[in-house]
Amino acid sequence: MDIKKKIKWGILILFIIALTILYKFYNPATNIYFPKCPFRELTGFKCPGCGSQRAIHYLLNFEIYEAIKENALLVLSIPYLLTGFIFDLIKNPNVELLKWRKIFFGEKPIYIILIIIVAFWILRNTTYCQQYI
Numbered sequence: 001m002d003i004k005k006k007i008k009w010g011i012l013i014l015f016i017i018a019l020t021i022l023y024k025f026y027n028p029a030t031n032i033y034f035p036k037c038p039f040r041e042l043t044g045f046k047c048p049g050c051g052s053q054r055a056i057h058y059l060l061n062f063e064i065y066e067a068i069k070e071n072a073l074l075v076l077s078i079p080y081l082l083t084g085f086i087f088d089l090i091k092n093p094n095v096e097l098l099k100w101r102k103i104f105f106g107e108k109p110i111y112i113i114l115i116i117i118v119a120f121w122i123l124r125n126t127t128y129c130q131q132y133i
Helices: 003-025 038-043 052-060 064-089 095-105 107-123
Strands: none
Touching (some): 003 052, 052 064, 064 107
C-alpha cells in the first residue's frame, strides 16, 4: 500500500473515531449543533432518514429500543449493510460467493429495497403510524 493510500485510510479512520465519540456522548435530540433534516424543516414530514442521528446515538449507548423508535429502518438495515461491506472486502471471490452477492445485492434486491424505503417513508407519515415509526 502506498503512502497516499495509508494517509487517506488514516484520515478516514480518525474521522470515524471522532464521529463515534461525538455521537456516543452528545444526543442530537438535545444538542443544537447537529444538522436538522431539510426535508422535515421544509415540509413538516419525516423523510426515511429522519431520526438516524438519534438512532446512532442510542445504538452507541446500547439503547436498542430507543434506536428502533427513532428510525427502525436504519437499525434493521445495519446487518444488511455490514454484509455488503464484507462482500466488498473479499478479494477474488469464488463462484459461490458471487452467486450469494447477486442474490442479496443484485438488481432485484435493489428494487425491493427501494420499495421498502418508500413504504417506510409513506407509513411513518400517516396519522395512524406516526406513533409507531
